[in-house]
Amino acid sequence: MIQMAKELIKASRKPVVFTGAGMSRESGMRTFRGEDGLWKQYSPEQLSSIEGLRADPETVWEWYRMRFMKSEGVKPHSGYYALTALQNEKGYLPVITQNIDGLHSEAGQVDVLEIHGSMRTASCIHRCGYSVALSRELVKNLPPVCQKCGAILRPDIVLFGEALPQDVLMRAYNLAEQCDLMLVIGTSVKVWPAAGLPFAALDSGAKIIEINPVQTELSVSKGVISIRNNAGEILPVLADHRQES
Ligand SMILES: [Zn+2]
Structure with missing residues (x-):
């Protein structure tokens, strides 16, 4: 499965990344819901x-x-830096995130779409x-x-009751529809309209590599390689092409 995922990444001309709370949580970022x-x-x-x-x-x-x-x-974990390396190598890797903590940018990534805004x-x-x-x-x-x-x-x-930034969301959907591969990382795929992005990619014929310790609705969909692991462990492996070259 890892080898298949690596080959997909290597062959991809238009990859896109989509991340959710699980990616941040691995860095120790807490999600606050006012419970304390x-x-x-x-x-x-x-x-x-x-x-x-x-x-x-x-x-x-x-x-x-x-x-x-x-x-x-809170600092970006190794999975973030693996994505940065992959972005540099590919020269094209837009990152769509539901996270508001800015860790993707802190790890040196560019072209980051923060569809729920930024806490920074x-x-x-x-x-x-x-x-x-x-x-x-x-x-x-x-x-x-x-x-x-x-x-x-x-x-x-994006505050409670506010709409998502429409320009950012529209570009995210365009990217999802035009990509040939989407890396879906640490998202429960439950919060709409963001949750529709991987399904939009699938509908347009893209492949998906899902990285999540927990199974989601997406895990069992056709065209999805689902890797049940942490991003910090698996992304450095997926982004490393040293063995092939
Ligand atoms: Zn003012």
Whole structure:
């Protein structure tokens, strides 16, 4: 199975990567759903919607500051660097991710489509055009405000009740329909509309290599090579062509 996957990758002219929470989790990134301690009293709507942010910017920003602080030390695992090497080698490997942590870019990848936005930047809630990198300095005094118009800032992630960025999503679907191979890594393939991407690729005749310790709906589909393993272990093996050359 590994050998088959390696050959598919080697032969592919238009590969695409699609990652989900499992990829981040392997790096130690936590997924926060408001279940811990003092955050338990707040609903997801209060902490993660634009209305919640408007109603109580200080509390909501405290929540994002906590998440930012906890994710600060998280580093990309070896699977990320294997993808970077593969991207450099192929000269073409768009990366579509549902993750908001920026680890793909941190590992040196380019052409990363963050369909659920990014936790690394914040921008003006009034969309005046002001945008800034999230930093300890920025979240020292809460809530952080726009340096251009004085309104509060919002994290650049897709909030509860908001639509996904349509231009990014449209390009992701175009890539899925045009690719000849999609590496689907660490995603439960359950959160729509992102979950439709691998199926769009399959429908267009692409092959899929799925890397996930857990079986998903995709695992049993035709045209899918499903490798039940961690990305950090298997990607360096798949991206290594030394034995063949
Ligand atoms: Zn502004």
